[in-house]
Amino acid sequence: MTDAYASWGHYPKLPQRAVALSWRDQGWPAIAGEVLPRGNGRSYGDSCLADGGTLLDVRGLDRFIAFDPSTGRLACEAGVLLGDILELTVPKGWFLAVTPGTRLVTVGGAIANDVHGKNHHRRGSFGNHVLRFELLRSDGRRILCGPDLEPDWFCSTVGGLGLTGLVTWAELQLIRVEGPWLDVETLRFPDLDAFFALAAESDRSHDYTVAWIDCLARGQDLGRGLFMRANHAPTPSGKHEAPRGARRVPFTPPVSPVNRLTLRAFNELYYRFPRSRHSIQHYLTYFYPLDSILDWNRLYGQRGFVQYQCVVPPGSAPAALRRILDLIAADGQGSFLSVLKLFGTMPGCGLLSFPRPGATLALDFPFRGEPTLGLLDRLDRVVMDAGGGVYPAKDARMSGEVFGRTFPDWEKLESMRDPKVMSAFWRRVTLDARR
Amino acid sequence: MRKVLIVGATSAIAQATARLLAARGDRLFLAARNLSRLEMVRQDLAARGAGSVEVMALDANDRSRHAALLAAAEQAMGGLDIVLVAHGVLPDQKACEASVDRTLADIETNALGVIALLTLVANRFEAGRAGVIAVISSVAGDRGRKSNYVYGAAKGMVSLFLQGLRNRLAGAGVQVLTIKPGFVDTPMTAGIAKGGPLWAKPEAIAAGILAAIEKGRDVVYLPWFWRPIMLIIRLIPERVFKQLSL
Numbered sequence: 298m299t300d301a302y303a304s305w306g307h308y309p310k311l312p313q314r315a316v317a318l319s320w321r322d323q324g325w326p327a328i329a330g331e332v333l334p335r336g337n338g339r340s341y342g343d344s345c346l347a348d349g350g351t352l353l354d355v356r357g358l359d360r361f362i363a364f365d366p367s368t369g370r371l372a373c374e375a376g377v378l379l380g381d382i383l384e385l386t387v388p389k390g391w392f393l394a395v396t397p398g399t400r401l402v403t404v405g406g407a408i409a410n411d412v413h414g415k416n417h418h419r420r421g422s423f424g425n426h427v428l429r430f431e432l433l434r435s436d437g438r439r440i441l442c443g444p445d446l447e448p449d450w451f452c453s454t455v456g457g458l459g460l461t462g463l464v465t466w467a468e469l470q471l472i473r474v475e476g477p478w479l480d481v482e483t484l485r486f487p488d489l490d491a492f493f494a495l496a497a498e499s500d501r502s503h504d505y506t507v508a509w510i511d512c513l514a515r516g517q518d519l520g521r522g523l524f525m526r527a528n529h530a531p532t533p534s535g536k537h538e539a540p541r542g543a544r545r546v547p548f549t550p551p552v553s554p555v556n557r558l559t560l561r562a563f564n565e566l567y568y569r570f571p572r573s574r575h576s577i578q579h580y581l582t583y584f585y586p587l588d589s590i591l592d593w594n595r596l597y598g599q600r601g602f603v604q605y606q607c608v609v610p611p612g613s614a615p616a617a618l619r620r621i622l623d624l625i626a627a628d629g630q631g632s633f634l635s636v637l638k639l640f641g642t643m644p645g646c647g648l649l650s651f652p653r654p655g656a657t658l659a660l661d662f663p664f665r666g667e668p669t670l671g672l673l674d675r676l677d678r679v680v681m682d683a684g685g686g687v688y689p690a691k692d693a694r695m696s697g698e699v700f701g702r703t704f705p706d707w708e709k710l711e712s713m714r715d716p717k718v719m720s721a722f723w724r725r726v727t728l729d730a731r732r
Numbered sequence: 733m734r735k736v737l738i739v740g741a742t743s744a745i746a747q748a749t750a751r752l753l754a755a756r757g758d759r760l761f762l763a764a765r766n767l768s769r770l771e772m773v774r775q776d777l778a779a780r781g782a783g784s785v786e787v788m789a790l791d792a793n794d795r796s797r798h799a800a801l802l803a804a805a806e807q808a809m810g811g812l813d814i815v816l817v818a819h820g821v822l823p824d825q826k827a828c829e830a831s832v833d834r835t836l837a838d839i840e841t842n843a844l845g846v847i848a849l850l851t852l853v854a855n856r857f858e859a860g861r862a863g864v865i866a867v868i869s870s871v872a873g874d875r876g877r878k879s880n881y882v883y884g885a886a887k888g889m890v891s892l893f894l895q896g897l898r899n900r901l902a903g904a905g906v907q908v909l910t911i912k913p914g915f916v917d918t919p920m921t922a923g924i925a926k927g928g929p930l931w932a933k934p935e936a937i938a939a940g941i942l943a944a945i946e947k948g949r950d951v952v953y954l955p956w957f958w959r960p961i962m963l964i965i966r967l968i969p970e971r972v973f974k975q976l977s978l
Contacts, residue, residue, distance in 0.1 A: 301927065317919065317922065319744075319919045320769055320772065321772065322768055322769070322772070357919070360772055360773070360775065360776035361775065361776045361779035361780060362772075362775050362776070362779070363775060363779060364779045373779075385779065385780065385781075
């Protein structure tokens with residue numbers, strides 16, 4: 298039992314034990330009781346935690362199987378990190394079609410959560426670029442899945458939170474790029490209306506769009522922030538250096554430095570900080586700024602933090618976002634990283650894929666017990682009334698009612714779930730949803 | 733581009749080392765018992781950029797095939813620059829105490845098979861007046877302890893053999909590198925509770941092996957802090973040491 302298998306948000310804290318897998322041919326491990334496949338543990342809440350069972354640590358399945366630089370098809374084991382793929386393929390002119398905000402996730406985890414990125418409006422989510430994968434069931438069956446190959450198993454496993462069995466390997470379609478560089482534009486916007494206008498315009502001109510917002514701003518400043526849009530760029534002339542190695546937060550401070558005062562100061566300064574509108578950035582800097590601070594989650598202290606990401610449909614988005622930001626600002630529980638983006642219309646291929654048309658807002662809150670949980674419950678109401686949903690990969694607390702209503706296909710996934718697989722998240726939300 | 737033979741190529745440390753070699757374009761020849769797992773490692777290293785990768789299923793205890801292995805590796809790669817010997821088992825000390833056969837079998841795998849192979853490699857490199865012999869021994873070979881002296885005795889034999897070999901081959905310009913890892917988080921040590929500052933990842937050990945080869949080192953402790961730790965452990969008088977629970 299070890300803290301090494303805590304979830305990324307360090308909340309909830311459930312004791313975990315794990316068995317490491319090393320070979321994709323080794324078969325279903327002989328373990329009594331329930332298991333849960335686990336990648337690199339970047340899920341924030343309890344979807345990567347076993348509930349009394351045993352984690353299957355998949356990180357030892359970290360071998361490439363084949364990469365064809367003429368077609369951009371890459372096959373690898375499920376424990377390969379997205380960052381390892383980029384290291385191999387970017388020099389040969391290929392990039393992940395979809396990447397989340399950290400490269401420290403496994404391919405298996407990216408499939409299980411059908412992760413999305415700043416280019417959702419162009420490319421959809423991760424599962425849209427998975428050509429096939431192998432699913433190992435606890436009865437020993439190995440099922441080769443693809444969009445046209447066992448589509449039921451494919452759709453329940455993409456976004457299926459690891460519950461349908463163990464993905465042992467996968468084949469991905471990468472996209473062509475000229476090199477590691479991006480042409481990035483950063484624009485300050487004064488309020489939410491300005492965000493929607495900028496997003497609509499930028500989604501036509503740019504592959505990648507995302508905004509940081511100052512979630513503590515109120516009144517006429519509500520929803521102000523910085524809009525970042527980018528396209529892959531040819532290698533620039535002149536001197537541009539790849540970012541240096543990462544630093545690590547060495548320990549978890551007893552008292553978190555993230556508090557009302559530092560949050561307010563940070564948000565104000567970040568908004569005001571003068572920056573040049575155009576820059577050429579390395580993909581590591583642009584996509585993965587937080588990966589350069591290893592173990593940054595420790596900054597939230599011993600009690601950890603909760604991440605909240607919701608999506609609200611286009612029609613109700615402006616009003617719902619205003620209400621959400623109002624509730625947060627009134628509560629004073631700000632977030633360092635408030636990220637806002639418009640999803641596109643490409644449907645996810647998973648039964649439980651989170652992305653859907655509308656605006657998605659991601660926030661993190663230091664965990665303070667009841668006040669934090671109460672605020673998030675109020676946000677859930679707004680999201681549910683707007684017809685939206687909350688992201689399971691980041692959740693540690695939504696009620697079964699919210700989950701059941703916003704992911705109506707959950708019972709289909711339940712019917713495809715491997716009888717030996719269970720997560721703390723799934724037990725929590727489905728017990729509740731059945732009531 | 734170096735031509736490298738790796739014996740025990742499916743071990744975690746060997747795989748991590750081979751990835752570093754592949755990334756710089758070296759040609760590789762891999763030997764291990766399990767052919768399907770060798771094939772998985774081969775695919776991985778080919779994708780990572782190895783100049784070439786070929787494999788041969790081999791039980792390192794089968795001494796009759798050692799000469800054929802060296803010949804096949806040399807032929808496949810058009811020469812041989814580095815031999816990395818990485819195979820081995822972590823014996824169950826208690827089971828060994830109860831069984832002479834197990835004790836001898838584990839010593840066979842960890843020591844005699846290694847020595848047999850190295851005898852052939854040494855003659856080849858001595859004749860060619862070049863080459864690198866890198867062998868994964870262990871800090872456990874530095875002093876016998878009750879918790880794993882069967883393993884320690886075998887590794888100690890390997891370390892001593894390498895010391896003599898180094899002395900013999902120094903004049904011929906052949907590097908003999910004794911690698912002494914401490915606790916490494918690998919499938920071999922799956923039965924041990926891990927964690928804490930003494931445990932290292934195979935990737936870190938691999939980087940240390942490569943650096944030691946490049947610098948022409950003789951003996952390397954990995955990570956480095958095992959050198960002072962083992963120095964202290966070796967200095968404890970036997971009269972005291974025999975009372976300790978180590």
